Amino acid sequence: MISGKFAITIHILTLLHKFPNDYLSSEFIAGSINLNPVLVRKEIANLKAHHIVESKEGKNGGTKLAVNATELTLRQIFEMTFESIGLGFAKNQPNPDCPVGKNINKHLETLYNEMNQKVSAQLENISLEDFSNQF
Amino acid sequence: MISGKFAITIHILTLLHKFPNDYLSSEFIAGSINLNPVLVRKEIANLKAHHIVESKEGKNGGTKLAVNATELTLRQIFEMTFESIGLGFAKNQPNPDCPVGKNINKHLETLYNEMNQKVSAQLENISLEDFSNQF
DNA sequence: ATATTTGTAATAAATTTTATTACAGTATGA
DNA sequence: TCATACTGTAATAAAATTTATTACAAATAT
Numbered sequence: 001m002i003s004g005k006f007a008i009t010i011h012i013l014t015l016l017h018k019f020p021n022d023y024l025s026s027e028f029i030a031g032s033i034n035l036n037p038v039l040v041r042k043e044i045a046n047l048k049a050h051h052i053v054e055s056k057e058g059k060n061g062g063t064k065l066a067v068n069a070t071e072l073t074l075r076q077i078f079e080m081t082f083e084s085i086g087l088g089f090a091k092n093q094p095n096p097d098c099p100v101g102k103n104i105n106k107h108l109e110t111l112y113n114e115m116n117q118k119v120s121a122q123l124e125n126i127s128l129e130d131f132s133n134q135f
Numbered sequence: 136m137i138s139g140k141f142a143i144t145i146h147i148l149t150l151l152h153k154f155p156n157d158y159l160s161s162e163f164i165a166g167s168i169n170l171n172p173v174l175v176r177k178e179i180a181n182l183k184a185h186h187i188v189e190s191k192e193g194k195n196g197g198t199k200l201a202v203n204a205t206e207l208t209l210r211q212i213f214e215m216t217f218e219s220i221g222l223g224f225a226k227n228q229p230n231p232d233c234p235v236g237k238n239i240n241k242h243l244e245t246l247y248n249e250m251n252q253k254v255s256a257q258l259e260n261i262s263l264e265d266f267s268n269q270f
Numbered sequence: 271a272t273a274t275t276t277g278t279a280a281t282a283a284a285t286t287t288t289a290t291t292a293c294a295g296t297a298t299g300a
Numbered sequence: 301t302c303a304t305a306c307t308g309t310a311a312t313a314a315a316a317t318t319t320a321t322t323a324c325a326a327a328t329a330t
Contacts, residue, residue, distance in 0.1 A: 193297025
């Protein structure tokens with residue numbers, strides 16, 4: 001299901017921003033990321049579902065940005081890629097007969113939610129254009 | 136190498152804080168986390184290396200806290216477990232012949248570093264005792 | 271028409287994470 | 301002093317997750 005979705009997505013979007021007049025192929029993009037083109041297309045499908053990009057099928061087809069890069073924030077990308085900050089949970093259900101085990105995940109979740117809010121606030125202030133213009 | 140190191144470690148430490156007078160066995164701790172005892176012992180080895188806990192081998196052995204829970208911050212735990220916040224990098228080297236590919240990881244790293252600073256600042260304000268007293 | 275590209279599913283390979291097994295070494299206490 | 305119950309650690313296996321590959325239908329430019 002792709003773990004580095006955020007990184008891949010921001011890479012795709014940066015490329016699209018650098019070539020605003022072209023429809024870039026998944027092959028081309030995959031060549032820059034060094035990733036399988038099918039995975040690129042999957043992330044693009046997600047971006048399309050959020051109306052961030054548009055693609056054209058067929059020969060000379062590809063994908064281009066459909067929004068203004070100054071108005072797209074890294075926070076939106078963060079949220080679109082279903083990412084969230086966290087430091088893990090006990091994978092198996094912790095022991096419900098132990099007062100600590102019973103509640104640990106709840107408390108960790110609260111903590112992680114606070115972390116996510118801080119991170120989101122930070123990402124809110126960075127637009128795709130800001131990010132892309134660093135290159 | 137254990138991915139939820141932070142979560143496991145904080146679970147261990149919370150238990151130790153709840154039973155300040157006992158040496159808790161890895162078996163007991165593992166029963167609360169619902170994790171293999173060997174992995175608990177590995178995390179404890181890390182805590183020992185940082186002088187956060189002390190253990191006693193042999194019969195009736197186990198582990199207990201060696202520091203004051205009011206003085207141990209979640210930030211320290213975060214750092215001790217070598218965790219860091221991030222949203223991934225392209226796993227394979229991105230294409231060095233592409234201006235975006237060549238620099239993306241560097242820029243992502245800068246971004247992630249900023250995120251880590253924010254998160255660290257937040258975790259700095261929470262002690263093990265604060266966390267544990269929620270239970 | 272042909273070639274190129276998206277879209278998507280199915281499957282395989284690789285990697286990472288977690289669990290298990292095994293056993294030497296250490297302390298306790300009957 | 302001997303059986304027992306732990307830690308510590310290595311080696312291996314199993315499970316889960318992530319990434320890659322293959323395949324092909326549908327679309328479209330030239």
